[in-house]
Amino acid sequence: MSLFFPTNDNRLKTVWDGMQTAFESERIETANLDARLLLQHVLHIDHAALILQMDRVLTEDEISQLLPLIERRLKREPISRIFGKTEFWSLPFLVNEQTLDPRPDTETLIAAALKMVATKKDTALRILDLGTGTGCILLSLLSELENATGVGVDLNPGAIELAQLNAATLGLENRSSFFVSNWFSHVNEPFDLIVSNPPYIPSKDLSHLDKDVIDYDPILALDGGGSGLAPFEHILDNVSDYISPRAWLLFECGAGQDEAIIRLIEQSPFAKKISKWDVFPDLAGIIRVIGVEMGYFV
Numbered sequence: 076m077s078l079f080f081p082t083n084d085n086r087l088k089t090v091w092d093g094m095q096t097a098f099e100s101e102r103i104e105t106a107n108l109d110a111r112l113l114l115q116h117v118l119h120i121d122h123a124a125l126i127l128q129m130d131r132v133l134t135e136d137e138i139s140q141l142l143p144l145i146e147r148r149l150k151r152e153p154i155s156r157i158f159g160k161t162e163f164w165s166l167p168f169l170v171n172e173q174t175l176d177p178r179p180d181t182e183t184l185i186a187a188a189l190k191m192v193a194t195k196k197d198t199a200l201r202i203l204d205l206g207t208g209t210g211c212i213l214l215s216l217l218s219e220l221e222n223a224t225g226v227g228v229d230l231n232p233g234a235i236e237l238a239q240l241n242a243a244t245l246g247l248e249n250r251s252s253f254f255v256s257n258w259f260s261h262v263n264e265p266f267d268l269i270v271s272n273p274p275y276i277p278s279k280d281l282s283h284l285d286k287d288v289i290d291y292d293p294i295l296a297l298d299g300g301g302s303g304l305a306p307f308e309h310i311l312d313n314v315s316d317y318i319s320p321r322a323w324l325l326f327e328c329g330a331g332q333d334e335a336i337i338r339l340i341e342q343s344p345f346a347k348k349i350s351k352w353d354v355f356p357d358l359a360g361i362i363r364v365i366g367v368e369m370g371y372f373v
């Protein structure tokens with residue numbers, strides 16, 4: 076029948092095992108999970124139903140739908156990219172080749188921002204998301220902060236189109252706008268909360284990334300220049316012109332970059348305005364987010 080199920084045994088259990096073995100042979104760490112997700116996708120059933128139907132025999136049609144998906148995963152295309160969607164902050168997001176697939180680590184930024192603005196969460200906060208990609212950061216924050224509105228900018232017009240689509244799908248298009256901008260180049264108003272998950276991989280490390288990342292996420296979303304810090308430096312050099320009298324700035328950063336970024340913040344033009352700063356670890360305990368509060372406390 077196929078390379079993956081050579082015994083011509085199309086029982087779900089056998090197919091699942093065959094897929095897992097094929098994925099493991101490509102050193103895909105989530106082989107069992109990925110096999111399950113592809114099966115659920117083709118069979119339109121949830122995890123529990125899948126477990127209850129282990130002896131079900133897949134039809135020829137189901138097998139022929141499954142095979143190209145297996146081939147794509149074997150070429151290391153991420154599951155989210157195969158499905159064209161993913162979940163972030165428990166919300167559905169469309170994804171495509173124009174920008175980074177939202178990562179679970181980035182949820183640390185959402186939680187951190189909500190914590191920092193907690194005393195102002197019911198006010199009409201204006202939010203700016205620099206390098207918005209799918210729009211996942213801005214839209215997740217807007218889903219939590221009901222009186223807030225925001226802007227997402229990206230250098231890539233394709234990412235802006237995708238973010239607009241995500242805003243519409245989530246019913247947040249009336250509180251968000253997205254446009255092309257080279258960081259602040261087309262931004263011309265102050266914001267209360269500025270967030271960014273910029274590209275931060277040092278250029279020399281790009282060749283060491285997993286195929287799932289380097290072959291599918293665009294280089295513009297990954298490459299942070301020589302030390303990986305160039306986007307942070309640019310944003311920190313310019314952010315003073317775009318903050319309201321009391322404002323918060325939060326960055327996601329790469330593992331081990333936090334101290335260098337804190338030094339950049341201390342040397343930045345707005346350093347004297349900082350009233351408070353904090354760091355936030357991801358689920359693995361790695362410092363993933365740096366947040367500063369700046370304020371004249373008017």
Ligand SMILES: C[S@@+](CC[C@H](N)C(=O)[O-])C[C@H]1O[C@@H](n2cnc3c(N)ncnc32)[C@H](O)[C@@H]1O
Nearest residue numbers: 174177206207208229230257258272273274296
């Ligand atoms: C790491 S991705 C983050 C995407 C999304 N915010 C997320 O967290 O999933 C960085 C994003 O920054 C954008 N970007 C890169 N350089 C930029 C620039 N000079 N100005 C604006 N956006 C830029 C990329 O196109 C990409 O969408």
